[in-house]
Amino acid sequence: MSKDHIFREYDIRGIFLTDLDKSTVVSIAYEIGRLLKDQGEDSICIGYDARTHSITLFEWLSLGLGANQIQIYDLGLIPTPVAYFATFDTSLQTRNSIMITGSHNPKEYNGFKITLFGKPFYGKEIQKLKKSLIPFENLPLMQTATIQKTTILQSYIDFLTQHFQSLKNFPHKIAIDCGNGVAGIGIIPVLENLNIDFVALYEKPDGEFPNHHPDPSEEKNLADLKQLMKNQNIPIALAFDGDADRIALLTSHHSYKGDELAILFARQIAREIAPQTPIIIGEVKCSQVMYDECNKLGKSVMYKTGHSNLKVKLKELNASLAAEMSGHIFFNDRYYGYDDAIYAGLRALELFLHSSVQAVEEEIFSLPQLFSTAEEKIPTQEEKKFAVIEELICKLNHPPKDFPPILDLITIDGVRIIFEEGWGLVRASNTTPVLVTRFEAKSKEKLQEYKEQILTLLNT
Numbered sequence: 276m277s278k279d280h281i282f283r284e285y286d287i288r289g290i291f292l293t294d295l296d297k298s299t300v301v302s303i304a305y306e307i308g309r310l311l312k313d314q315g316e317d318s319i320c321i322g323y324d325a326r327t328h329s330i331t332l333f334e335w336l337s338l339g340l341g342a343n344q345i346q347i348y349d350l351g352l353i354p355t356p357v358a359y360f361a362t363f364d365t366s367l368q369t370r371n372s373i374m375i376t377g378s379h380n381p382k383e384y385n386g387f388k389i390t391l392f393g394k395p396f397y398g399k400e401i402q403k404l405k406k407s408l409i410p411f412e413n414l415p416l417m418q419t420a421t422i423q424k425t426t427i428l429q430s431y432i433d434f435l436t437q438h439f440q441s442l443k444n445f446p447h448k449i450a451i452d453c454g455n456g457v458a459g460i461g462i463i464p465v466l467e468n469l470n471i472d473f474v475a476l477y478e479k480p481d482g483e484f485p486n487h488h489p490d491p492s493e494e495k496n497l498a499d500l501k502q503l504m505k506n507q508n509i510p511i512a513l514a515f516d517g518d519a520d521r522i523a524l525l526t527s528h529h530s531y532k533g534d535e536l537a538i539l540f541a542r543q544i545a546r547e548i549a550p551q552t553p554i555i556i557g558e559v560k561c562s563q564v565m566y567d568e569c570n571k572l573g574k575s576v577m578y579k580t581g582h583s584n585l586k587v588k589l590k591e592l593n594a595s596l597a598a599e600m601s602g603h604i605f606f607n608d609r610y611y612g613y614d615d616a617i618y619a620g621l622r623a624l625e626l627f628l629h630s631s632v633q634a635v636e637e638e639i640f641s642l643p644q645l646f647s648t649a650e651e652k653i654p655t656q657e658e659k660k661f662a663v664i665e666e667l668i669c670k671l672n673h674p675p676k677d678f679p680p681i682l683d684l685i686t687i688d689g690v691r692i693i694f695e696e697g698w699g700l701v702r703a704s705n706t707t708p709v710l711v712t713r714f715e716a717k718s719k720e721k722l723q724e725y726k727e728q729i730l731t732l733l734n735t
């Protein structure tokens with residue numbers, strides 16, 4: 276069976292054994308080892324999430340890397356951001372890491388988020404790796420790997436404890452939901468060190484995810500946390516995905532979307548760095564309100580969806596922050612510029628040091644009210660999905676007579692069509708055979724009109 280589909284835009288991911296079998300994983304690791312060696316690198320760190328097969332994948336990766344005499348630092352069971360942290364922290368002296376994780380996907384999935392030479396390894400590089408793989412039976416697997424255990428998790432906890440001293444004796448009780456992923460391993464010791472009063476749900480890592488799916492961007496996965504907040508009268512809560520690079524913030528009357536968090540964080544940053552002004556990066560799905568609000572503070576930039584894309588753009592522009600609707604938030608301000616939900620969660624708590632919970636909610640409720648659709652997915656064929664977008668762009672360049680006036684077409688990732696009173700987005704998902712749509716407008720009527728017109732054009 277072809278394994279092509281596991282080599283995705285931002286990572287390598289598939290079903291354990293069906294897709295990620297021993298020969299495939301060892302070949303991948305061998306090739307990564309070869310890439311490192313070619314560039315004069317001799318070490319990599321590897322961490323893993325709580326999935327039942329993560330340890331087996333660690334062994335297979337070690338086999339392939341060891342064959343290239345690459346020294347392995349075992350980061351142990353960690354949140355994904357700790358694997359990024361390891362490449363920035365000076366204690367290990369390596370710029371390379373692999374995080375074994377299925378992120379927020381069902382339990383049978385697993386995969387690799389890879390950082391090489393201090394940068395995300397993604398897109399074309401992953402495709403090149405796929406083409407260069409040597410079949411397992413031809414690999415010279417003579418050498419065994421040297422594996423050294425590390426205390427990087429402790430360094431990370433110490434770093435955050437030090438960094439967030441202002442949160443000591445935080446004035447509110449908070450709730451967290453770790454969804455039986457690995458977030459608790461990172462955040463609970465920090466909350467304890469800072470003497471923050473908290474209640475944790477599903478903090479024990481369990482790769483079977485017995486309570487709910489570990490994805491806080493789905494409202495239904497927040498039900499238990501909301502109930503807990505209500506029962507115990509807790510005003511603030513944080514929820515994490517399976518590997519803790521995706522965050523949700525909840526307060527008594529609101530669950531914040533990624534672009535709303537970006538507005539709050541952008542204001543926080545602008546206050547702190549004044550008279551300098553922040554550059555804030557959003558993805559194509561973010562609300563126009565986010566871009567408008569960030570432009571009032573500094574400059575906003577719209578960019579492609581995807582955590583690797585945003586990380587690279589953040590560094591390129593030396594921006595302060597990047598945000599995805601899904602809750603991947605990247606702080607370059609006071610931090611290293613990768614998506615760390617534990618770090619973002621603690622920054623979110625800082626918002627309540629100088630404002631009441633009600634005042635923070637009011638910041639969002641007082642924004643211009645626009646009407647929007649949730650992200651909606653239209654199934655399509657993998658081979659056709661990008662061509663469908665190209666075709667749509669052609670049609671939009673010569674729209675039918677009754678089509679609403681188009682002010683601009685933004686084509687950095689799919690097409691975002693700007694109208695007088697709103698916008699519509701159609702983009703091809705990089706990871707699944709679907710088209711993703713989102714619409715936003717000043718009135719319900721316009722929202723409906725834009726949506727209908729674009730979907731009709733898409734289908735003709």
Ligand SMILES: [Zn+2]
Pocket residue numbers: 378379516517518519520521
């Ligand atoms: Zn994740």
